[in-house]
Amino acid sequence: MNPFNIREALLAKHAQHVVLIHFPIALCMVGVAFDFAAYWTKRSALATAAYYNFTVAAIFTVPVVATGLLAWQFQLEGEKLKGILLQHLVLGVISSVMICIVWYVHFRSRRALEQRLPRYCLAMELVVMALVAVTAHLGGYLTGVNVSA
Amino acid sequence: MRRSIAQQSRTARVLGTAILGAAAALSLSLASSVLRPSSVIAAQEKPGATVVTIDNFSFAPMQLEIPAGTEVTWINKDDVPHTVVSDDHKLFKSRALDTDEKFSFTFKDPGTYEYFCSVHPKMVGKIVVK
Numbered sequence: 001m002n003p004f005n006i007r008e009a010l011l012a013k014h015a016q017h018v019v020l021i022h023f024p025i026a027l028c029m030v031g032v033a034f035d036f037a038a039y040w041t042k043r044s045a046l047a048t049a050a051y052y053n054f055t056v057a058a059i060f061t062v063p064v065v066a067t068g069l070l071a072w073q074f075q076l077e078g079e080k081l082k083g084i085l086l087q088h089l090v091l092g093v094i095s096s097v098m099i100c101i102v103w104y105v106h107f108r109s110r111r112a113l114e115q116r117l118p119r120y121c122l123a124m125e126l127v128v129m130a131l132v133a134v135t136a137h138l139g140g141y142l143t144g145v146n147v148s149a
Numbered sequence: 150m151r152r153s154i155a156q157q158s159r160t161a162r163v164l165g166t167a168i169l170g171a172a173a174a175l176s177l178s179l180a181s182s183v184l185r186p187s188s189v190i191a192a193q194e195k196p197g198a199t200v201v202t203i204d205n206f207s208f209a210p211m212q213l214e215i216p217a218g219t220e221v222t223w224i225n226k227d228d229v230p231h232t233v234v235s236d237d238h239k240l241f242k243s244r245a246l247d248t249d250e251k252f253s254f255t256f257k258d259p260g261t262y263e264y265f266c267s268v269h270p271k272m273v274g275k276i277v278v279k
Contacts, residue, residue, distance in 0.1 A: 141228075
């Protein structure tokens with residue numbers, strides 16, 4: 001397989017999901033870190049950085065969920081899932097929705113006059129982090145990254 | 150003072166013995182867990198076997214020679230789901246096999262049949278029917 005052949009790269013089994021998933025995970029983690037830093041230091045620039053991280057993370061959840069669902073359709077022909085595959089799918093969808101909700105809370109708070117992030121949002125971000133971590137763990141387990149070569 | 154030194158040396162001896170014992174027990178358990186899989190694989194790689202084991206993200210044996218009309222059974226011994234799909238996607242195709250689930254196919258015609266796991270495309274195998 002030629003790595004510079006666009007067609008071959010795009011049709012390479014279901015590799016896109018595995019590639020794309022790293023973006024929302026990293027952006028979400030950095031967003032949470034910025035939000036906590038903004039809360040402790042009271043610096044609005046950090047809160048702004050968190051907002052943009054969550055914005056891009058929320059945007060990336062769309063292709064990530066889409067490629068995950070396509071992988072299910074193409075590789076397993078949409079068969080009824082069970083076990084780790086089902087857990088990964090359910091947790092992945094919940095995580096994606098939660099990332100979008102966190103972004104929306106940020107979006108709403110930035111449009112308000114006070115521009116202060118509600119405190120419950122930080123707790124929600126920790127829940128999102130836990131969900132993302134478990135989903136990513138299951139995804140890694142499914143792909144076999146824990147298996148020695 | 151002398152008594153406390155004697156007590157300390159006795160405590161050190163007891164601790165040392167306990168640590169050595171724990172290390173020995175750990176070594177034994179590790180050795181048994183490391184040795185067990187190789188003996189299992191050796192037993193499954195007997196010539197003429199019609200069972201292909203899926204374990205540690207690979208098919209074992211990776212290549213199998215069988216006479217025409219033989220039924221081959223794949224057993225998933227991994228903790229994650231795998232599939233068994235012929236390269237042409239038509240001849241045979243299993244659903245996602247969970248741990249200890251099986252899939253069987255009878256090879257009637259001579260030839261070379263390559264297959265893979267659609268969840269993990271790097272996992273490949275070959276059946277040579279004579």
